[in-house]
Amino acid sequence: MKVPFVDLKAQYQSIRSEILPQLEAVCENTSFVLGPFVKEFEEAYAKFCDAKHAIAVNNGTSADQLAIMAMIKPGDEVITPPNTFFATTEAITAAGGKPVFVDIEEDSYNIDPAKIEAAITPKTRMIVPIHLYGQPADMDPIMDIAKKHNLYVVEDAAQAHGADYKGRRAGSIGDAAAFSFYPGKNLGAYGEAGAVTTNSEEVADFVKLYRDHGSKTKYVHDIEGHNMRMSGFQGAVLGVKLKHLPGWTDNRRRNAALYNEHLSGVDGVITPKEMPYAKHVYHLYVIRVKNREGLQSYLADQGIASGFHYKIPLHLQKAYEGMGHKSGDFPVTEKVMEEILSLPMYPELSAEQIAYVANAVKEFIAKS
Template identity: 45%
Template sequence: MKIDFANLQYQHELYKNEIEEAILKVARNCNFIMGNEVEKLEISLQEFTGAKYAISCSSGTDALLLAMMALDIKPGDEVITTPFTFIATTETIAFLGATPVFVDIDEKTYNINPDLIEEKITSKTKAIIPVSLYGQPADMDKINEIAKKYNLKVIVDGAQSFGSTYNGTMDSSLADISTTSFFPAKPLGCYGDGGAIFTNDEILSNKMKSLRLHGQLKRYHHKYIGIGGRLDTIQAAVLNVKLKYYAKDLALRQEVAFKYTKALANKSNLVLSYIDEKATSAWAQYSLRVKNRDELQEKLKKAGIPTAVHYPMPLHLQECFTYLGYKKGDFPVSEIVSNEILSLPMNPYVTDEEIEYIVENI
């Protein structure tokens, strides 16, 4: 059996006619930048998430960058986040000249451990960036409580968690600003790079809209130093089609995850995915932990089962962050998880037969 990890081809076939017609419509109109499809998408994103303002942008990375720019994060500031995430979370902090300050993760959810945050707060701390890893929001009650106590801003890195919830609220409305990614392999993906930013603050919304257009308020009149961070119209057109079916896809992801967990529950040598009772996950990944990961990964590969490691090296040990002065052993939970974590094929279309085959081989 040959299994597809993300199964993007199958999804395209499902919505092929609508998506290709939407792309052709943009091509015929030649309105490639900030076309009508972009505004339509932003309105639909607001309706789907319940956030007051949705601002589309060029990528999940630029979403984080724009969020921090809107909050005036600058050189000398400190931003608290997790070392167990994709590099964009921390890369954007460093890009603005601010200092990433790491806090270790919770061993069950793999998200930032809120009980360790306060000890890292200094007079230079300006914000906290929790990551909704693998699709599950962090413990936002505790994080927002700490932020309020110390007058800090919170940005949710929801690149993997669009459509997830915490205490019944979608992750797009859990902080001062929330971001997401529409990278093709994400739960809601476009056909290139794309992202979005969410907020309930009108002032922040207007500022981020300006920042993504080189800081201009009207053509060639610039209030801020901004970036070219727009989502192109073709990607918006693709997302407009896929968003219509996204609730169904999310439900199918839940089913796939449930079936994996049920089928693997009696495997004592595995640590399975854990979802907090307050949260729901978008299941960007189904990840488990195993001691002999490399051996298992090689066996699965020979059986035609693709896997991935998200992520093999925590950020405090990456060469580009050596200037921060961290060393091995500083964040032990992140280091243990990075050595054991393994992601199985995850998409809405994983069949029962494929799950059975994967579990047999594990």
């Protein structure tokens, strides 16, 4: 049996009859950049996230950059964990900020609120928690610390469309949030796309202005911005797909529960923990084992794809040599990241495929 890591084709086939007429409508309307399809999606997505505004941009990295840039000044320090995708810290730097790392919790894999205050300096202006793998970070203590020290909070919700924290939607809790709609995400476009959500008029205005050359009126420029607009096709695709997202999320949660049934209690395997405050949307289903490289190649031999999210903690990346970090600086991150392996996870995955993957994991553990 072959089990791919994600199966975008299966999903496309299930919604083909809804997608194609919308793509044709974009052509008929020649609404290729921003336009009515994007606007309609922005309104629907803001509602879905329980936020006042959703501003569509060209990808999640831009969403992170603009959400951060809207609130910091050049040189400000921005706290984030070292086990996120590289885009988060690229965006902090592109926004003029300086990334400062804080270690994670061993059970949630998200930033450890208990370690944030020690990293705050007079230059700290913002915290960027990541809702990693689809599980919200522990937002209440993070918001309390931010309030106490007068800091902004931008949620990196690139992996957490539709996740909840104590009944509140990811993307509605911080001062702003950034979403990616990269094709493999829980809500994925058919190309690059992203969005910022916020309840703040000022942040929304800044993002709208900056994404379109600093211009509200054609050829009149209030600030120097950039071209970070969403394409009309992506707005149309996302509008169709958003209606299916709750059902797809249920399927992801069902699939995670099935994996858990097979794998929890297996000696040598740590399954993901859904925290009591969270509704996890399982963008990724990540287990921990002692020999993840060995397991990955064993699975590959059985036709099963898997991945590392991520391979190297950010503080040990060559790109950040200049920060002067060394092994041991963020021990929980380093320990967890040596053990993680992401198993296939997508809404269309069958119970039979899950059983096949879980059995292969168990076989490998029994052999080693």
